Amino acid sequence: MQKEKLMAVVDFCQKECSAGIEALYDEPLAGRTTFKVGGAADCLLRYAGEDFPAFALRLFARCDAEGIPVFILGGGANIVVSDSGIRGFVLDTSAWRGLIADGDGCRLSFRSGTTLDEAAEAAAAANLSGLEFFAGMPGTVGGAIFMNARCYGSAASDVLVETGVLHFGRGQEPEIKRAAADPAGFGYKKSPFQGGDSLILEATFKLAEGGGEIRAAMERNRRDRQAKGHYLFPCAGSVFKNNRDFGKSTGEIIDALGLCGLKAGGAQVAPFHGNIIVNTGTASAMDIFNLKNEVAAQVKARTGFDLEPEIIFAGDFAG
Numbered sequence: 001m002q003k004e005k006l007m008a009v010v011d012f013c014q015k016e017c018s019a020g021i022e023a024l025y026d027e028p029l030a031g032r033t034t035f036k037v038g039g040a041a042d043c044l045l046r047y048a049g050e051d052f053p054a055f056a057l058r059l060f061a062r063c064d065a066e067g068i069p070v071f072i073l074g075g076g077a078n079i080v081v082s083d084s085g086i087r088g089f090v091l092d093t094s095a096w097r098g099l100i101a102d103g104d105g106c107r108l109s110f111r112s113g114t115t116l117d118e119a120a121e122a123a124a125a126a127n128l129s130g131l132e133f134f135a136g137m138p139g140t141v142g143g144a145i146f147m148n149a150r151c152y153g154s155a156a157s158d159v160l161v162e163t164g165v166l167h168f169g170r171g172q173e174p175e176i177k178r179a180a181a182d183p184a185g186f187g188y189k190k191s192p193f194q195g196g197d198s199l200i201l202e203a204t205f206k207l208a209e210g211g212g213e214i215r216a217a218m219e220r221n222r223r224d225r226q227a228k229g230h231y232l233f234p235c236a237g238s239v240f241k242n243n244r245d246f247g248k249s250t251g252e253i254i255d256a257l258g259l260c261g262l263k264a265g266g267a268q269v270a271p272f273h274g275n276i277i278v279n280t281g282t283a284s285a286m287d288i289f290n291l292k293n294e295v296a297a298q299v300k301a302r303t304g305f306d307l308e309p310e311i312i313f314a315g316d317f318a319g
Contacts, residue, residue: 003025005066005068006068009063010043016055018049021045022047022048024045025042025043027041027044029085030081032044034076037234038083039082040086041086041089042086043090053176056174056199057166060174063089064169070088070091071089073092075115077137077143078139078310081314082317084316095113097113099114106128107205109202110205111201112145113140116140117136119131120132121135129213130154130206132217135219135222136230142201144156145191146194148189160203161180162203163201164203165201166198168198169197229270230276233280240309243308251274252274253305263291265287265290266287267283277292286317
């Protein structure tokens with residue numbers, strides 16, 4: 001995409017912003033994801049001003065008028081960016097972070113760019129229980145809501161009570177709305193924000209008063225993630241969703257078929273966990289994509305089960 005066109009949008013937004021916009025052109029994205037693969041963004045935007053929602057409103061309104069796509073990047077923990085990168089703007093939300101004061105003593109509100117570990121620590125410091133499963137989990141609060149992150153028997157939607165969301169696209173005027181979380185809109189690794197044009201700005205969680213068991217549970221979760229090898233290689237955790245109708249976890253199915261260790265280029269099904277693909281150091285995004293397809297094809301051929309990817313593949317993988 002023409003750099004001049006992108007620069008004009010940045011200039012348009014900057015005129016109303018209280019702080020400077022960081023605009024990085026042809027910015028490599030590999031280092032901003034947990035898989036450490038992928039090409040460059042035409043332009044990566046990062047804004048640290050307190051008026052981030054107003055900045056985002058102007059950005060999406062102008063991009064909609066100009067036909068410029070905007071990809072939202074959180075912690076980069078559940079995506080694979082294509083080797084050709086991402087066209088248009090990539091909006092990095094990592095500067096929009098922190099705890100927001102809430103009047104209810106058992107409620108905590110966070111900006112969407114807050115890391116999950118930060119959110120868990122803030123809840124523990126307030127002696128509130130309910131976010132322990134976030135401890136050690138990569139990613140941000142916004143990403144966890146978008147994916148309805150789930151682990152250790154808990155899901156984000158279990159404690160989510162309200163969101164602040166910017167709705168955009170499809171020729172509509174961008175607008176920010178606060179709404180109570182509707183449990184009917186959430187499911188296993190599903191949220192009402194998937195497939196729609198929305199930027200999660202804030203999330204409010206209803207928690208419970210706790211005690212010394214909070215930090216003990218957090219440390220137990222962190223140790224378990226480490227023991228399972230989540231931090232040994234660049235990866236994104238589970239590649240496929242678990243379907244209990246299959247009778248066992250996806251990792252157990254893949255392991256039982258002898259697919260652990262299977263490789264495609266520099267990507268490998270982890271020898272220690274069937275549902276994790278790792279970057280051994282030289283993987284391309286296409287290596288990961290092809291290996292994901294090969295595992296799914298073998299599972300389908302040998303068991304009849306259709307595996308559903310949990311990872312988002314962003315950009316062009318047609319090649």
